Amino acid sequence: MLFSPNDLSECLREWDDLEKDYEQIQDTHRLYKQKLEEVSKLQNSCSSAIARQRKRLGELTLSLKGCKKTPLTSTLSPKEIESIAEMEESIKDKTNVFFEMEAFLPRKNGLYLTLVLGNINVTLLNKQAKFAYKDEYEKFKLVLTVILFMFSFTCRFLFSYRVLDALFNFLLVWYYCTLTIRESILISNGSRPDGALYQMFRNQFLSYNLYQSFVQFLQYYYQSGCLYRLRALGERHTMDLTVEGFQSWMWRGLTFLLPFLFFGHFWQLYNSMTLFRMFQLPECKEWQVLMCGCSYMVLFMGNLFTTLRVVYQKYMNNEDKSKPM
Amino acid sequence: MSPSLTEVQEEWQSLELEYQKLQETHKKYLQKLDEISKLQSSCSSSIARHRKRLKEVSRQVNKCTKGSSVDDAKTLADIKEKVKTQENAFSEMDAFLPKKNGLYLNLVLGNVNVTLLSKQSKFAYKDEYEKFKLYLTVILLLFSVICFFFVSYRSMDAIFNFLLVWYYCTLTIRESILITNGSRIKGWWVFHHYISAFLSGVMLTWPDGILYQTFRNQFLAYSFYQNFVQCLQYYYQSGCLYRLRALGERHNMDLTVEGFQSWMWKGLTFLLPFLFFGHFWQLFNSLSLFRMAQLPDCKEWQVRMCGLCFLILFMGNFFTTLAVVRHKMKSRNQKRKSM
Numbered sequence: 001m002l003f004s005p006n007d008l009s010e011c012l013r014e015w016d017d018l019e020k021d022y023e024q025i026q027d028t029h030r031l032y033k034q035k036l037e038e039v040s041k042l043q044n045s046c047s048s049a050i051a052r053q054r055k056r057l058g059e060l061t062l063s064l065k066g067c068k069k070t071p072l073t074s075t076l077s078p079k080e081i082e083s084i085a086e087m088e089e090s091i092k093d094k095t096n097v098f099f100e101m102e103a104f105l106p107r108k109n110g111l112y113l114t115l116v117l118g119n120i121n122v123t124l125l126n127k128q129a130k131f132a133y134k135d136e137y138e139k140f141k142l143v144l145t146v147i148l149f150m151f152s153f154t155c156r157f158l159f160s161y162r163v164l165d166a167l168f169n170f171l172l173v174w175y176y177c178t179l180t181i182r183e184s185i186l187i188s189n190g191s192r193p194d195g196a197l198y199q200m201f202r203n204q205f206l207s208y209n210l211y212q213s214f215v216q217f218l219q220y221y222y223q224s225g226c227l228y229r230l231r232a233l234g235e236r237h238t239m240d241l242t243v244e245g246f247q248s249w250m251w252r253g254l255t256f257l258l259p260f261l262f263f264g265h266f267w268q269l270y271n272s273m274t275l276f277r278m279f280q281l282p283e284c285k286e287w288q289v290l291m292c293g294c295s296y297m298v299l300f301m302g303n304l305f306t307t308l309r310v311v312y313q314k315y316m317n318n319e320d321k322s323k324p325m
Numbered sequence: 326m327s328p329s330l331t332e333v334q335e336e337w338q339s340l341e342l343e344y345q346k347l348q349e350t351h352k353k354y355l356q357k358l359d360e361i362s363k364l365q366s367s368c369s370s371s372i373a374r375h376r377k378r379l380k381e382v383s384r385q386v387n388k389c390t391k392g393s394s395v396d397d398a399k400t401l402a403d404i405k406e407k408v409k410t411q412e413n414a415f416s417e418m419d420a421f422l423p424k425k426n427g428l429y430l431n432l433v434l435g436n437v438n439v440t441l442l443s444k445q446s447k448f449a450y451k452d453e454y455e456k457f458k459l460y461l462t463v464i465l466l467l468f469s470v471i472c473f474f475f476v477s478y479r480s481m482d483a484i485f486n487f488l489l490v491w492y493y494c495t496l497t498i499r500e501s502i503l504i505t506n507g508s509r510i511k512g513w514w515v516f517h518h519y520i521s522a523f524l525s526g527v528m529l530t531w532p533d534g535i536l537y538q539t540f541r542n543q544f545l546a547y548s549f550y551q552n553f554v555q556c557l558q559y560y561y562q563s564g565c566l567y568r569l570r571a572l573g574e575r576h577n578m579d580l581t582v583e584g585f586q587s588w589m590w591k592g593l594t595f596l597l598p599f600l601f602f603g604h605f606w607q608l609f610n611s612l613s614l615f616r617m618a619q620l621p622d623c624k625e626w627q628v629r630m631c632g633l634c635f636l637i638l639f640m641g642n643f644f645t646t647l648a649v650v651r652h653k654m655k656s657r658n659q660k661r662k663s664m
Contacts, residue, residue, distance in 0.1 A: 007385070007388065007389050008389050008393065008397055010385070011382065011385045011386060011389050011401075011404075012400070012404075014378070014381075014382055014385070015382060015404050018375070018378055018379065018382060018411075019407075021371075021375055021378075022375065022411055024371075025368070025371050025372060025375060025418075026414070028364065028367065028368055028371070029368055029418050029421075031364065032361070032364040032365065032368055032421075033421065035357060035360060035361050035364060036361065036421070036442055036443070037443075038357060039354065039357045039358060039361055040442075040443070042350060042353065042354040042357060043354065045350060046347070046350055046351055046354055049343070049346075049347045049350065050347065052343075053340065053343060053344060053347060056336070056340055057340065060333065060336055060337065060340065063332075063333050063336070064333060067329075067330050067333060080330055083330075083334070084330070087333075087337055094344065101351050104354075104355065104358070115495070116495050116498060117434075117498060117499065117502065118450055118453045118454060118457065118499055118502070119446075119449060119450050119453055120439050120441065120450065120502060121441075122434075122437045122439075124437065124438075125358055125362075126358065126359075126362065129436075132436060133435055133436050133437065136435050136436055137435060140435065162626060163626055166530050169530075170526060177494075178432070178433050181433060181434065182434065182435055185434065185435070185437055
């Protein structure tokens, strides 16, 4: 092991260099922390100033309305009318400006985010970060949708182990939950104007999907157990499948599923009514609203009448059985 | 009496002035935000660079120490000490610089920065996490009592299991955020939550049947005991942590965990038997499940899967706790030897 005095002096020289560098880093960091404090003070003062302005603007709007309607001063000069109109325009502009400003100020999380994440501030503080986050969200959705599609394809056509199905359902639930978290973050970050309608419908749609998956899950387990039993007793063709509705052989032991199914059908009706109502709103510009509303309506009617027919048939069968007795 | 137009106009003027001021403040704010993000990236990159050089220097120092004179050895040892101090300082600095999220947080939250940039907000977040755990533990406790003694529907059990899954998943998210913010939680305790979440999920999908009913009461009693011990632990741990923190003996971002940690010897030894009893209950659960899996009418995969999960939980918990006990025994022996 050769040791030369040069190594040592090089070492010491490098070390001196490092110490100087270290001092610099410490200074920069101190400056950084100072600025952090200044920024948080500015944040607080901005937020409170905006809140104050908003309150006073609200009061001002009321006063303006009062001014316009007084019968005593119905003889308002055109100049006064103009100035009132100007003020109202200006108030609207200011409200928009405040929304934009707030997109860069930290905001308290909504209930859902607070429950899941706690007090973390999820506001992204510059425009590129916001866009990058939105892009990432879209990519996430795309990738997960493809994965889910392939998974469901595999489950349907290739393998049919219950474990795989359970895994698929787990993945679905996780996907929706993560999606809701990310969307809450997007909403906190000011992603509102486009798709306000969609956002309104979003939660309802997601809960509906969750409910549907849950019911299908239940059904799958009970139906396959039932089918197995009936097949063993030789009473059903071996190629019968679990389906999403109610079939005549399901009476044997699956009656308890009926209320769940009916609830699901009526949820579809509710979805379609909500969508139709949204379509009536003046801000509705999307054709998808009407289309989805119609689809849900068709789904509801088909499901309801098919299930009702089975119930009716069973009722008739019971009557027939009791007649000859 | 509605105000006259002139009054309104006066109010308007004063509002306009305030508005101008607000716009200026906001512009200054955006400017400072910009400066900060530049400072952040320059700090992070210079720290990273410096760290690399520190590693190089340590390597060189180690090389030089072999066969150097006594004086030189002292200087080199001095340098090594200083290197360590610098690295500690960097870890502290890191706590205030934005960090990339780990894999799990990235999957769930995406690119949001979850670093809390001031000491108070970090503590506030940690306190909130502890309170969240406590509230949920109490709720789960009550729920398990209700399911055990009063209501006996599969759907109630399903709701209980849903709640468990949601609780553990939320805990994992919050803990990842805490780790990003500098909390030091040992790997097993975090992993333990992932396994518990998975276990509750599997229990959720277990269809109602004879086997399920047989296991149900055991599981509910076990949940009750678990939550009870956690409540106990929370009370004693937080008091203890508070005391130790005040005496400066523990890092401020330490959390209460569900196991036994080295600092707990000071006054929490009585918790040990409770914890071990809990671990052995997990082993018992796992064995009962495996025995059930041997039965001829067992067709549900959930039985074996739950058995496996409980076994993993038992082994992880037991061996981690045992390691802490052994460590203490060793240090006590060392102290005795040196006397």
